[in-house]
Amino acid sequence: LAELKVLPKGHLVEVERADLVGEYIGHTAQKCREQLKKAMGGILFIDEAYSLARGGAKDFGKEAIDTLVKAMEDHKNEIILILAGYKREMENFLSTNPGLRSRFPIHLHFPDYSCDELMEIAHLMVRERQYRLSVGAAEYLRQYLQQQVEAGRPNFSNARLVRNLIERAIRRQALRLVDRRIYTRDDLIMLLREDFVLPEEEEAGIHLWQA
Known part of the structure; x- marks a missing residue:
């Protein structure tokens, strides 16, 4: 964006609710201004932006929203805000402030990854960590990920689910x-089928695959 002269700098600052919402009156505006200052001339990316509105009218998240909306108006040629989150939650979020929807006219929907794409991501993550998947482990991942893709849950976490599975393994x-x-050395770098458990069953120690 800087090369296209859309923005002066074009850098990216990624934040979440905790980076913007304070714990007492006045703290939220201060935190928002700090993040806006960091992102000025570039992009402020707010992940799970809908969480700013989760606490109702008395929550300090509303103050964060109001501060961001004002900054967009005051610095519309100096900063770009990108809000990310699940579709349904984002629709509700955009309804919390009359000025939000008109200031975010472009909505991009990214479909869930396919099972094959998630497996590519899994192999990439494993290689980056200098591990390998055994045949059984790869079969586990493919079967489990296929089940999750076919379930079509609205809050399916895609690559984050893969990362969590691998880190647990x-x-x-x-x-x-x-x-x-x-x-x-092979023992040290090989992840076996027995190293994987369902995320919701990790504490119970119940394996998806039984011997």
């Missing part, structure tokens, strides 16, 4: 190997 692999006296 890495932790479980470390626990599995901690009591072993002898192990090979």
Whole structure:
């Protein structure tokens, strides 16, 4: 955007509710101004933006929304705001302030990843962490991700689900190997099917696959 001369700098600042909403009167406006100052000349990306309106009329999130709307008006040629979140929640969010919908006329909907795309992401994440998936682990991921894709849940977390599964598996692999006296390099980098559990069953320790 800077090269296209749309913005002076074109840098990106990513924030969430905790970065914008304070704990007492006046704190929220201060936090918002700090983030707006960082993003001035570039883009302020607000993830899960709908959470700013989750507390009702008395929540400090409303003050954050009002501050952001005013900043967009005062600095419309100096900053771009991008709001991200689930479609249904974002529709409700845009209704919380009369000025929001008119200031965000462009809505982009990104469909969920397919199972094949999620598996590509999984293999990429595993390689970046210098691990490998066993055949059984890859089969687990594909079966489980296919189930999630077909379920079509409105709040499906896509790549975040994959990341959480892999990070849990890495932790479980470390626990599995901690009591072993002898192990090979392959043992250290290989994630097995037994290292994976369903996210909602992690605390209970129940495996999707049973021996």
